[in-house]
Amino acid sequence: MRIIKRSGFNFFMAVLLLLSDSKAQSDSVAFYTKHMQDLFDSSGIVGMSAAIVAKGKVIWKEGYGYSDLDTRKPFLTSTIMNTGSITKTFTGVCIMKLVEEGKLNLDEDINTYLPFKVINPDFPNDKITLRHLATHTSGLADRYPFYDDTVYVYGRKKPEALGSFLRNYFLAGGKYYAKENFLPYKPGTFRSYSNIATGLAGYIVECVSKKTLQAYSKEIIFNQLNMKAIGWSLNEIDIKKHTKLYKRKGAELTKQDWYEGITYPDGGVRTTVEELAKFFIALLNDGMYENRRLLRKSTTDELIRFQYTDSNRPVNVPSTKKLNSGIYWSTKMNGAAMGHNGSDPGVRTFMLSDLNKEVGVIIFFNTSMKDDEEIKYFNIYTTLCKLGLLLNK
DSSP states (O other): OHHHHHHHHHHHHHHHHHHHHHHHHHHHHHHHHHHHHHHHHTTTOOEEEEEEEETTEEEEEEEEEEEETTTTEEOOTTOBEEOGGGHHHHHHHHHHHHHHTTSOOTTSBGGGTOSSOOOOTTSTTSOOBHHHHHTTOSOBOOOTTHHHHHHEEESSOOSSOHHHHHHHHHSTTOTTOOGGGBOSSOTTSOOOOOHHHHHHHHHHHHHHHTSOHHHHHIIIIITTTTOOSOBSSGGGSOGGGBOOEEEEETTEEEEEOOEEETTGGGTOOEEOHHHHHHHHHHHHTTTEETTEESSOHHHHHHHHSOOOOTTTOOTTOSOTTTSOBSSSOEEETTTTEEEEEEEETTEEEEEEEETTSSEEEEEEESEEEOGGGTHHHHHHHHHHHHHHHHHTO
16 A cells, blocks of 8 residues: 555656646746847847757747848748858768769869869869868868959849859969969868859769759759758749848848859758758758658768868867868857858858757848847857757757
């Protein structure tokens, strides 16, 4: 009898503790949800959407504000937006799929795959590899202001194809060629974030696959993961679902026209947080989304593996624990997170997880702000991380 009573008592206490824990968690979730809303309301950002992923699924998603301020159209988790440099992870997966198939080698001279030669004039005998391109150690530079002034195309057809632009930029005698297109560092020894190097990597995918990057990524990524609201250009997506873009400078808010890029492998993908979540889950889950395989586990491991070590650390990287790079996959937030961010006119995006791949956060903001206001984005990101950890308990 005593045993039965004790069992009943223990069961009753367990229920009370469970209810207590559940209430505490519910109160905490409510706190962070309200805090999140307060941060957004005070940010000056026009619209955003976010999703949290854990255990191979989306555990939370929400939209805030407007995708069109004039019409008060809400920004939803199904709203389409430029992903900015998160695009680079798609280019990275395309590279790794060709590596998986034996058609590319990360450590081969890129000139093996190109119809023109790319040679750093300061180091003519040193090869540049795909691994260098993907870890931002190639020595190929975005020459400013030329790069920004040339690659963004507003409201008109792109004036030049990707391959033609790259040939003119990197090949001696090309109309865009300049010594400043290259850094005075031997390939593999210096980290310098390079968009145009990613354009070159995407062009190599096209040369080797004999398909456009749009067609190849649709075949191996979009179709494989059943991603439908996604594309590399405005004519590939439903314009009616695409957010308007804005720029804020202090109290001044202006509209940002839609644009495309000649070097689209570095920032051309447009999609929703719902669709991007499928892709992110696959990368965090050994290449699998539900029962769909994106890459083999070993290939995915190599893609997200941090490539800098004490023996090959770029000279300007003080700590490989705080800053590192996979194949278009980086450490962020001072070594506390990994994935990729994006930043373009009217665009700020996050696709980051903790280093243990337990909780991932995706955020789209349709408003770009000055560098001194970046903290507003990161405060929202940090709050969503805390919410994700609570929901994943």
